[in-house]
Amino acid sequence: MxxxxxxxxxxxxxxxxxxxxxxxxxxxxxxxxxxxxxxxxVTTNPTIFAGAIADGERYDAQVRxxxxxxxxxxxxxxxxxxxxxxxxxxxxxxVASAHPADxxxxxxxxxxxxxxxxxxxxxxxALWKSVDRPNALIKIPATHxxxxxxxxxxxxxxxxxxxxxxSTERYRAVMDAYMSGLERAKxxxxxxxxxxxxxxxxxxxxxxxxxxxxxAIGSDAAxxxxxxxxxxxxxxxxxxxxxxxxxxxxxxxxxxxxxxxRPLWAxxxxxxxxxxxxxxxxxxxxxxxxNTMPEKTLRAFADHGEVTGDQVTGRGEEAQALFDELxxxxxxxxxVFLTLESEGVxxxxxxxTELVETVQAQMSQVGA
Numbered sequence: 001m002x003x004x005x006x007x008x009x010x011x012x013x014x015x016x017x018x019x020x021x022x023x024x025x026x027x028x029x030x031x032x033x034x035x036x037x038x039x040x041x042v043t044t045n046p047t048i049f050a051g052a053i054a055d056g057e058r059y060d061a062q063v064r065x066x067x068x069x070x071x072x073x074x075x076x077x078x079x080x081x082x083x084x085x086x087x088x089x090x091x092x093x094x095v096a097s098a099h100p101a102d103x104x105x106x107x108x109x110x111x112x113x114x115x116x117x118x119x120x121x122x123x124x125x126a127l128w129k130s131v132d133r134p135n136a137l138i139k140i141p142a143t144h145x146x147x148x149x150x151x152x153x154x155x156x157x158x159x160x161x162x163x164x165x166x167s168t169e170r171y172r173a174v175m176d177a178y179m180s181g182l183e184r185a186k187x188x189x190x191x192x193x194x195x196x197x198x199x200x201x202x203x204x205x206x207x208x209x210x211x212x213x214x215x216a217i218g219s220d221a222a223x224x225x226x227x228x229x230x231x232x233x234x235x236x237x238x239x240x241x242x243x244x245x246x247x248x249x250x251x252x253x254x255x256x257x258x259x260x261x262r263p264l265w266a267x268x269x270x271x272x273x274x275x276x277x278x279x280x281x282x283x284x285x286x287x288x289x290x291n292t293m294p295e296k297t298l299r300a301f302a303d304h305g306e307v308t309g310d311q312v313t314g315r316g317e318e319a320q321a322l323f324d325e326l327x328x329x330x331x332x333x334x335x336v337f338l339t340l341e342s343e344g345v346x347x348x349x350x351x352x353t354e355l356v357e358t359v360q361a362q363m364s365q366v367g368a
Contacts, residue, residue: 002037002302009038011307012287014102016041018266018294021052022059025087037302040095040102042088043161043200043266043292045139045348046111046355049081054358063359064366073360080359081107082130089133096135101196101259106161107131108139111352114345120149128158137161137196141348142170143341147177154181155188159196163266164344166202167337168236174199175244178261182253192253197261198290201237202344203280204267206230209340211272213331222329227275229326231283232319238263238286239316264290269297278305286312 009015015038017030024030033039053059059080066076088105089096096103107127113119124138138153140146141164153160154177162174178197186192207230214222241263244250254260268280268291276282277300281291285307293301327333 004305004307005038005298005302007307008281008285008291008301008305009040011285011309012289013281013285014040014262014290015298016043016102016104016264016290016292017298018043018269018292019048020044020084020088020105021048021056022084022087023052023056025084025091026058030088030091033298034092034095037298039298040099041092041104041106041290041292043106043139044081044085045108046351049077049084050351050355050358052084053080053355053362059362060366063362067363067366073356073363076363077355077359078126078130082127085136086131086133089131089135092135093133100135101262103135104137104159104161104196104198105133105135106137106139108163109141111141111345111348114141114143114348115145117145117149117152120146121152124149124153124158124160125156128153134159134194137198139163139200141345142174142199143345147173150174150177151181151184154178154195154197155184157185157190157195161198161200161264162261163200164202164341164348165199165237166206166233166340166344168233168240170337170341171199171201171237172240172244175241175261179244179249179253182258186253186256186258192256192258196259198264199241199261200264200266200292201234202267202340203230203234203265203284204269204271205340205344206233206336207275208271209336210326210331213336214326214329217329217331219329221325225322225326225329227272227279228322230280232322234263234265234284235312235315235319236323238289238312239319242313260288262288262290264292266292268292269294282306282308283311286310 085107092103109123139161210229211226270277
């Protein structure tokens with residue numbers, strides 16, 4: 001057992017792995033990470049699946065069978081990915097039984113539907129039905145069109161991982177969509193305790209975008225703020241979360257059995273080699289949150305990560321002061337978040353194209 005990862009878990013941070021493959025499941029690697037590295041959840045996306053399918057032969061027999069059955073590429077992708085997520089859910093079932101907020105495995109709605117509310121709802125329902133495990137989470141993007149889809153899906157008792165959140169303003173809209181869905185679920189007589197949700201707040205990309213703008217400004221004052229915006233943004237988001245869970249509206253839902261939609265720190269791999277490789281883990285330690293890490297970040301923290309207590313609670317004003325400094329220097333924060341969301345959706349869709357092309361190549365290979 002990694003002492004550093006255990007210390008992180010003991011501080012109230014749920015450690016989720018941002019990766020999945022059939023090889024991890026079948027070799028016992030995922031179970032080993034649960035046992036030895038305090039991993040209590042898994043997140044996936046099409047790029048992760050594309051890498052897994054391209055790198056391994058463990059999918060060949062299933063692809064061959066599906067091709068022989070006349071399946072098109074969308075059906076093959078659906079079958080491969082839902083099978084992996086279902087089996088990962090089973091690996092984590094014991095964790096979910098002991099700690100129902102964890103033991104979760106996320107699978108993404110088809111990204112080309114990011115701006116299609118009805119299509120997103122239909123995709124979420126189909127994934128939920130196919131995976132057929134209570135510890136699954138369906139990933140829905142926090143686009144304008146995604147917000148009503150979140151409400152609709154939660155209202156039907158489906159657990160959701162809201163993804164692609166960059167700004168506190170949008171995060172507040174996500175929390176509102178979650179509560180609206182719970183209120184409708186309650187009216188429908190659904191046990192609110194069966195519904196889980198996390199809100200995935202993206203971290204590293206904020207520094208990447210704002211640092212580029214600070215570099216362009218070029219003054220000493222601007223350059224001194226590089227590498228600080230992402231953590232400050234997450235701390236502002238957490239302050240908004242605390243405000244919402246203290247509200248009468250949320251308290252009424254909690255009294256009816258609803259579970260809090262925990263903040264999840266996503267995109268926590270450090271992209272700038274000048275920054276500590278554990279920055280977006282160590283500086284965002286706070287209880288009742290999730291940090292989903294690529295394995296490289298997980299290993300880095302296990303090796304040299306430091307847990308020095310709560311790094312988030314009560315630091316909203318300090319974070320806001322930093323954002324005020326950024327604005328005063330000429331960083332257009334509204335434009336930053338619009339750019340990040342637009343790029344996020346584009347990457348989301350490109351990730352799907354990558355998966356389609358990977359599976360098409362696999363189908364050609366096994367069908368040859």
